[in-house]
Amino acid sequence: MSAAPTVLSARGLVMRFGGITATNNVTLDLKKGARHALIGPNGAGKTTLINLLTGVLEPTEGSITLEGLDITRLAPHQRVHRGMVRTFQINQLFDTLTPLQTLALTVSQHRRLGTRWWPSLGSNQAVAERCEVLLEQFHLTDVMNQPTRVLAYGKRRLLEIAIALACEPRVLLLDEPVAGVPAGEREELLQTVAALPADVSVLLIEHDMDLVFSFANRMTVLVNGTVLTEGDPEQIANDPQVKAVYLGHGEEAHG
Template identity: 80%
Template sequence: MSEVVLSCQGLVKRFGGIVATNDVSLELRRGARHALIGPNGAGKTTLINLLTGVLDATAGRIALEGQDITQLAPHQRVRRGMVRTFQINQLFATMTPLETLGLVVSQQRGLGTRWWRSLGSDRGVAERAQQLLEQFHLAEVANQQTEHLAYGKRRLLEIAIALACEPRVLLLDEPVAGVPAGEREELLQTVAALPAEVSVLLIEHDMDLVFSFADRMTVLVNGAVLTEGSPDEIAANPQVKAVYLGYENEAIHV
């Protein structure tokens, strides 16, 4: 069985009297395509915020590649190889995709704020930025300001930024949320083609994406793990159909 790269045990998050995450344990294995699903309010984004350090856990432990990271700040977790995307784009509106990726690649390579020079003088930065532009179908809009890009292109840029950070663990928080139907296929294909060596934890409501992408699934309900299994096991699970999908006697259509 493949190595566990990210895990949490007994993770709890309380907001006053509200228990948002209740004794959650989860393992993400190397190279996995693992989906985290559940109804609205199940605690999915809270769990991602705990894993990435945006929120402090009330109780429990988080480990990345065997090292306890429970007390580390978000930027320290990124440096150790765990990167996330967000439900809402967090991009520089007036920068172009080329400039944005040049900045991220330069910082990743220790060149700091010299990125504008690096694009012209550092062949490695320019080549990596161009590679990412092509991989994420952004080459034709490389010099357009981000605020003028179609929404699907902005989502692609956000994932490209995450991959530019050279993650070993990538957390995708609803990558197709808000993307119009006509722009979704390009994004779905790009997510499916992410590097095999990157272990991915995906939060998504789009069941077509979930079942085409995931090799393992965890179902959260009311802040707790309801069940975990392969896509086939989840699709056939009567608890999932009753509690998550709201009906008992029909199959999950994928």
């Protein structure tokens, strides 16, 4: 991985809320095509770090670059247009729209064709074709005309990732993609995450260690807002510090 160029780089990120330091001098490099997991116990500062990377928060100190461009002060939507897209831990979808309508709207907006999905879907062949590909890729074809509110939760998470991919990201931040998904719906989701395009660099935030160790080729461990260590999955699984603060004694099988 070291030979791959860095697409997203955080340098010395600090985030203070009053007297509390939520992110403490965090440095992180996401390589091109990476499958990089960010892990740590509750309260480690993972969500704060993602909010800094995506522009929801502005850091107290430090800088963020995307493909060599300083984006530290850019608004979230500007980062999306530059190729960084995030999914959310808590599902954020239009309940009354169908998956087909939702994706058509997203593709149309991304291609700056306006915010109405119906003319784009009816008259723009490129939008229709892109939606068809996404629906198939994310196992949504069978439910594409159902209102989102009636979809199984696993399908809603798949739709959320499909929306992110519709924005044609070069960097994708996956925020706990299997959170709340029932066991019976997880396999489809796990397979879809594993099959994400190789040219998309992925930063995964996840508590599910089975997913983390099956997906990631690089891992950063965050504790109390500070980077504890970083390495490949085998190094992390066998790191005494990580075992002590996070993995516990039941994770040795991942080594």
